[in-house]
Amino acid sequence: MNRYLMKIYKNRLLSLTITRSLTTSRRLENIPYTSDRYPHLKRGDFAILQDYDIEAFKKILTNSGQILSSKDEDLSGYNTDWLKTVRGKSDLVLRPKSAEEISKILGYCNERKIAVSVQGGNTGLVGGSVPVFDEVILSTERMNRIINFDAFSGVLTCESGCILEKLDEYAREFDYIIPYDLGAKGSCQIGGNVSTNAGGLRLLRYGSLHGSILGLEAVLANGEIIDCLSTLRKDNTGYDLKQLFIGSEGNLGVVTKVSILCAKQPKSVNVALLGCPDYKSVLETLDVAKGKLGEILSAFEYMDSTAMEMVRQNLGLQCPLDKYPFYCLIETSGSNASHDEEKLNTFLNNALDGGFAADGVLATEPSKVNSLWQLRERIADRGSSPKASMAYDFSLSVRLFDELTQILRRRLGNLVSSVSGFGHLGDGNIHLTVELEWENSKEVQELLEPFIFEWVAEKKGSISAEHGLGTQKNKHINLSKSKTAVDLMERLKDHMDPKGILNPYKTLP
Numbered sequence: 001m002n003r004y005l006m007k008i009y010k011n012r013l014l015s016l017t018i019t020r021s022l023t024t025s026r027r028l029e030n031i032p033y034t035s036d037r038y039p040h041l042k043r044g045d046f047a048i049l050q051d052y053d054i055e056a057f058k059k060i061l062t063n064s065g066q067i068l069s070s071k072d073e074d075l076s077g078y079n080t081d082w083l084k085t086v087r088g089k090s091d092l093v094l095r096p097k098s099a100e101e102i103s104k105i106l107g108y109c110n111e112r113k114i115a116v117s118v119q120g121g122n123t124g125l126v127g128g129s130v131p132v133f134d135e136v137i138l139s140t141e142r143m144n145r146i147i148n149f150d151a152f153s154g155v156l157t158c159e160s161g162c163i164l165e166k167l168d169e170y171a172r173e174f175d176y177i178i179p180y181d182l183g184a185k186g187s188c189q190i191g192g193n194v195s196t197n198a199g200g201l202r203l204l205r206y207g208s209l210h211g212s213i214l215g216l217e218a219v220l221a222n223g224e225i226i227d228c229l230s231t232l233r234k235d236n237t238g239y240d241l242k243q244l245f246i247g248s249e250g251n252l253g254v255v256t257k258v259s260i261l262c263a264k265q266p267k268s269v270n271v272a273l274l275g276c277p278d279y280k281s282v283l284e285t286l287d288v289a290k291g292k293l294g295e296i297l298s299a300f301e302y303m304d305s306t307a308m309e310m311v312r313q314n315l316g317l318q319c320p321l322d323k324y325p326f327y328c329l330i331e332t333s334g335s336n337a338s339h340d341e342e343k344l345n346t347f348l349n350n351a352l353d354g355g356f357a358a359d360g361v362l363a364t365e366p367s368k369v370n371s372l373w374q375l376r377e378r379i380a381d382r383g384s385s386p387k388a389s390m391a392y393d394f395s396l397s398v399r400l401f402d403e404l405t406q407i408l409r410r411r412l413g414n415l416v417s418s419v420s421g422f423g424h425l426g427d428g429n430i431h432l433t434v435e436l437e438w439e440n441s442k443e444v445q446e447l448l449e450p451f452i453f454e455w456v457a458e459k460k461g462s463i464s465a466e467h468g469l470g471t472q473k474n475k476h477i478n479l480s481k482s483k484t485a486v487d488l489m490e491r492l493k494d495h496m497d498p499k500g501i502l503n504p505y506k507t508l509p
Ligand SMILES: Cc1cc2nc3c(=O)[nH]c(=O)nc-3n(C[C@H](O)[C@H](O)[C@H](O)COP(=O)(O)OP(=O)(O)OC[C@H]3O[C@@H](n4cnc5c(N)ncnc54)[C@H](O)[C@@H]3O)c2cc1C
Pocket: 016, 082, 117, 118, 119, 120, 121, 122, 123, 124, 125, 128, 129, 140, 160, 181, 182, 183, 184, 187, 188, 189, 190, 191, 192, 193, 194, 195, 196, 197, 198, 199, 200, 201, 249, 250, 251, 253, 254, 255, 256, 377, 378, 380, 381, 466, 467, 470, 503
């Protein structure tokens, strides 16, 4: 074991910040319209935007830059998803600064039956954040005020457009951290995270947002503002309505404010990257980590050699280990460095002596810890790669992760450049990324869907562990939820948004 990382990485630390302009290597004409990619989607009976609608919006949003129109601006960044797999045809982006402005906008849209596509940081991976046809885009990017931080309880209250990374930096000033982390933290917003019930890299330690979000405020389709902005950990008075908005992908309301329980900043953080000879050893390493690291284990991620090769090729990041079929990235977070070190040493000795890990590096210094994390966090970031990519995320028995990856490799063969398997192994959540030439997109999609969803369902997994359904998977919801459950979801949607103006064509079939 190379005890301290001596290597100076070629790439300096970079958190992922997504620009809204498209790189020339992924030219706009390559990216299919959502309605072409998913031909079963038909435009609903919504009003066509008129000049007098824009005049009405101008009376609500009076500051400069709050309304962007395709007549004056290039809106392709707002219309196109992060993966560049789908794009809509919206001519208008509205950028309100408050819940009251959103309330007036939605009240008007509901009256006129104008469809709305809700957008946070636009890092979603299932096409949920961009319009399908000509929906008006309602962006929360200007709602980025931190309202309060209680440094004793650790409860942070903020507007929904705050960027995750900025919130984390803010919390750290008070010796706290935001209790989840994603590779998209430089761009994604807390409102988007709540609406997708984002899981991320530390769910293993801090649990899901259903637990750490204490309260929220949301605006319903008719403009009504619902105040559930509690800051209490326990509150059993009536239905816990905030849970309805967590993970409902903007289908039931626009989240405008959030209160979140932050975790105390760990005093000692260590990250180990281990190289494993086969997938069985990856599972053995997980088992040993759970047993030997116990309460200080804060993340357990894995990636196969193809995923590691992708970060090297697309981003130029260098792995400090030799080439292995699999890698495990293990993080510990604790409050006592020597106690953690003792546990970590026992774990590493067990993993190395047992032959599960063939080699590894350990980082304790923050910059080195971050450098190792980059190798895992940025797998989905394709840099300037000119290729197309498709991403899937499933909850599945961890025993089946590599089997699924191999099945896809055999099924897709030479039609694709690569299939990489990686993900939050400690949470039973696999990610699969397929890289391919643009011209093969349709054929590959037909080979993958619904095959891959049906395979996962047959193995009693979920077709979405954390990214949600969006337009990519909504018609397959029945593979993961019972008919009665989907019926109730549809009744709730009808009740809360009877004209169906919020994020139509998404999430529900
Ligand atoms: C490199 C990378 C790594 C990622 N890693 C992870 C990961 O580890 N775990 C994970 O769960 N996801 C991950 N994602 C996916 C994505 O970042 C998350 O889904 C994130 O929570 C989306 O936040 P956003 O602000 O970008 O929302 P958007 O992409 O803008 O929107 C996502 C959905 O939420 C809705 N929405 C957004 N804001 C609001 C709001 N205020 N009110 C109501 N609805 C709203 C949108 O309509 C859409 O349906 C990753 C993405 C990338 C690009």
